[in-house]
Amino acid sequence: MSNDHSSASYIHMVQHLIEKCLIYKMTKEECMEALSKHANIKPVITATG
Template sequence: MVHCHNNYCHVVPCLHCHPHSYIRMVQHLIERCLLLHMNQQQCVKALAHYASIRPCITITVWRELEKENKDFFRAYVRAFSSYRLFMGRYIQRKPSLERKKQYWKH
């Protein structure tokens, strides 16, 4: 299968013809999702939408990565939870900061 994006064509491995290459590609895409602070559900949705990877494959590869890297994923989940908590507080606080800016203008 050939996938073209921004006038660049990439050969995407076939799950049936080259399963090892396909799984490595999915693993690489999951790692990119982790860099973007995505959880498993967000990653599954993104890969299904943007890379046409079936959710069952993404979940299977994710679970295997978790098995092989238990400490990393434990730390990632903790950091991800803290990040989400921080961003939630920031988003809740932002409107009050906007109100204060309005008072400064008058």
């Protein structure tokens, strides 16, 4: 159960960071690069269709 909570928390954090990128009108590629560089989130996580 704890693993489900940590997964949901991670997803929520990534969603929040992507929303921040949208506020700054960043492109998908810019967002992927920024999250990779500053939040250590692999591009495969943010590279959805």
